[in-house]
Structure formats: C-alpha cells, structure tokens
Amino acid sequence: MIGCAALRPVTVAGMSDVSASNTSTNKWIALTEQNPDHSSWYVERFRSMAAAGDDLAGEARFVDAMVPRGARVLDAGCGPGRVGAQLAAAGHHVVGVDIDPVLIDAAEHDHPGPTWLVGDLAELDLPARGIADGFDVVVCAGNVLTFLDPSTRRPVLARLAAHLREGGRLVAGFGAGRDYSFEEFFDDVQSAGLAPDVLLAGWDLRPFVADSGFLVAVLSIAAPTG
Numbered sequence: 001m002i003g004c005a006a007l008r009p010v011t012v013a014g015m016s017d018v019s020a021s022n023t024s025t026n027k028w029i030a031l032t033e034q035n036p037d038h039s040s041w042y043v044e045r046f047r048s049m050a051a052a053g054d055d056l057a058g059e060a061r062f063v064d065a066m067v068p069r070g071a072r073v074l075d076a077g078c079g080p081g082r083v084g085a086q087l088a089a090a091g092h093h094v095v096g097v098d099i100d101p102v103l104i105d106a107a108e109h110d111h112p113g114p115t116w117l118v119g120d121l122a123e124l125d126l127p128a129r130g131i132a133d134g135f136d137v138v139v140c141a142g143n144v145l146t147f148l149d150p151s152t153r154r155p156v157l158a159r160l161a162a163h164l165r166e167g168g169r170l171v172a173g174f175g176a177g178r179d180y181s182f183e184e185f186f187d188d189v190q191s192a193g194l195a196p197d198v199l200l201a202g203w204d205l206r207p208f209v210a211d212s213g214f215l216v217a218v219l220s221i222a223a224p225t226g
C-alpha cells in the first residue's frame with residue numbers, strides 16, 4: 001500500500017495541500033487512486049531498466065548540451081529522479097520537484113545529492129522554500145504536462161517560467177494521443193508568456209513536422225510586444 005502515501009495531504013512551507021488541490025483530475029494522482037501500488041511499480045520499473053543497462057539518459061544528454069558547466073537545473077515532475085540524477089552526475093546543481101511523495105522518497109534513496117522536493121508544479125514557489133536563485137533550464141520530461149489537471153496547464157507553465165533566470169529556457173517533451181494536443185500546448189505556451197525557440201520530434205534532435213508523434217519544445221520568455 002505504498003502508493004497510498006501519494007494521496008495523503010502533504011503540506012510544505014510555501015506549498016498548499018497538494019492532494020486536495022488536484023484530486024483525481026490530475027491523471028497521475030488518478031492512477032495512484034485506482035492502483036495504490038502504481039507509484040512503487042513505477043519506481044521498480046525504472047530500477048529494473050537501470051539494472052539492465054537500458055539507456056535512460058537521453059533527455060539528460062539533451063539538457064546538458066543546452067547549458068554551461070555547473071548550471072542550475074530544475075527537474076519539474078522529476079519522478080524518481082531519472083533525469084535530474086544524470087544531470088547532477090554531470091556536475092549541474094539540480095532541484096527536482098514532484099507531487100508524488102513515493103517517487104521523491106525513491107529519488108532521495110537512489111540518487112542522493114540533488115535537492116528533491118514534494119510539491120505541486122501549479123503552485124511552485126521555490127524562493128518560499130529557501131531556493132532563491134533562478135534556473136538556467138527547467139526540464140519537464142516524461143510526459144509530465146499530460147498528467148496535469150488541464151485547468152493547471154497554464155499556471156504550471158507560468159510557474160515554471162517564473163523560475164527561470166534571465167536567459168534561461170524551459171524544455172518540455174510529451175507524446176501525441178495523450179489528451180493534450182500540440183495546438184493546445186502552443187496556445188498555453190503563449191498564454192504563459194513563453195515562446196518556442198526550437199521544436200523537435202524527439203530528444204534525439206529529429207525535426208518536428210505536422211504529423212510528429214512526439215514533441216520536444218525548447219521555450220524562452222517571450223519578448224515584449226508593442
């Protein structure tokens with residue numbers, strides 16, 4: 001019953017009660033409600049793949065190429081720390097935030113070093129939690145955006161944008177067919193004050209085209225208009 005912990009109200013300084021603010025309209029939380037073992041299953045799945053020598057570092061290699069050495073990286077919706085841990089190993093200063101306490105427990109256990117925090121991206125306020133500096137890059141990998149309560153997509157993008165330092169960039173990747181069309185995403189990006197720098201069809205740098213089944217979007221703060 002490990003996954004039940006994911007549904008307990010979690011109140012942290014600077015964050016509201018994450019379970020109450022999302023209930024089951026957040027698809028990840030809905031999965032943990034339907035299957036109390038979902039979170040621990042997910043943790044073990046990635047532990048098994050790592051033990052088997054699978055390449056789990058594609059997103060981290062991409063992000064590493066975007067930033068200077070020793071950069072500040074926010075792994076938004078970090079899960080058990082797959083991406084952030086690789087970036088920390090490459091010498092970056094990593095903060096990971098995830099709504100699921102079971103996954104954050106696993107990140108702390110498997111990948112000590114980065115700062116792993118339980119929190120809802122829709123209400124992200126890291127300065128209120130003692131992390132004042134902005135980030136060179138915010139990475140949102142593994143379809144995180146498609147799990148959000150749809151009503152929080154724009155607030156999440158705006159909160160992530162607010163955590164960028166000047167010149168910083170947000171990179172998000174997710175697949176088609178997950179009830180969040182790329183067109184809706186581009187509208188939300190604009191609404192959140194962001195603009196696409198680069199659109200790709202995968203973390204392997206293939207170009208994004210009309211029928212791409214995956215999108216990796218590198219976003220910057222939009223230039224002021226008028």
Ligand SMILES: C[S@@+](CC[C@H](N)C(=O)[O-])C[C@H]1O[C@@H](n2cnc3c(N)ncnc32)[C@H](O)[C@@H]1O
Binds near residue numbers: 099100120122
């Ligand atoms: C498929 S997992 C991806 C985990 C990790 N990014 C990776 O690629 O290995 C999706 C993650 O999104 C997180 N998530 C969903 N909604 C969230 C929210 N509102 N705030 C923070 N994390 C959220 C889930 O808890 C889950 O860890």
